[in-house]
Amino acid sequence: MSCFYSGEVTPEEALIIYETCKEKLPLTQEQRKTFEQEWADLSESEGTLRIWKHGRIISVPEDYFDPLIIRTATRLQHEEHDRKILCLRLVGELIGRLYAEEKQYIPDQFAEYRIRRLVGEGIFRVTDTPKGLWYCKISLAHHKSK
Incomplete structure (x- = not known):
């Protein structure tokens, strides 16, 4: 268990x-x-x-998982043929990978917080924000999203 x-x-x-x-x-x-x-x-x-x-x-440091967040987003965006990805999917993939690979757990709220910080730093672009970050689509700032 x-x-x-x-x-x-x-x-x-x-x-x-x-x-x-x-x-x-x-x-x-x-x-x-x-x-x-x-x-x-x-x-x-x-x-x-x-x-x-x-x-x-x-x-x-609070940015300890940022490289993994960026790598996960890069992989997901590539799988989506460089289209924007749903933030909620990124959070789910991140939590799943952390548990599977490192037996670590971070709350989804913390993952969302770090994604917001990465948006603020210009790493991610946010679009389609009708109900907040959970439901928006994001892309890496250096990618040309379709």
């Missing part, structure tokens, strides 16, 4: 977790102190984005 947050766990899966773990010993004082210190260190860090890497949570 793999999940990123407790809302993904069904009641049946929660029961399995409970049954599997109810006989396990609680944390030792030393283990608890270690986790408390790790949390204190994380809470004091000024990073806005944290990822799981090499068995640890680390802070990374």
Whole structure:
């Protein structure tokens, strides 16, 4: 079973977790102190984005995933014969690739935020915005979209 947050766990899966773990010993004082210190260190860090890497949570710059966003958009735009792509599709592909390739999860709101920032930086062009970014079409600024 793999999940990123407790809302993904069904009641049946929660029961399995409970049954599997109810006989396990609680944390030792030393283990608890270690986790408390790790949390204190994380809470004091000024990073806005944290990822799981090499068995640890680390802070990374908020633009850490931008190269992947751009590569994913490039691939999708190429698959669409250089036509504009739906932003919602880019977000879905990005979240799927991050999980499949790196076992990372980012909320769709964060992906949308980064795409908005890339639009602001001139990396993407936005067209067709009847209901906001989710429903608009975007293209890479250096591509000639059809």
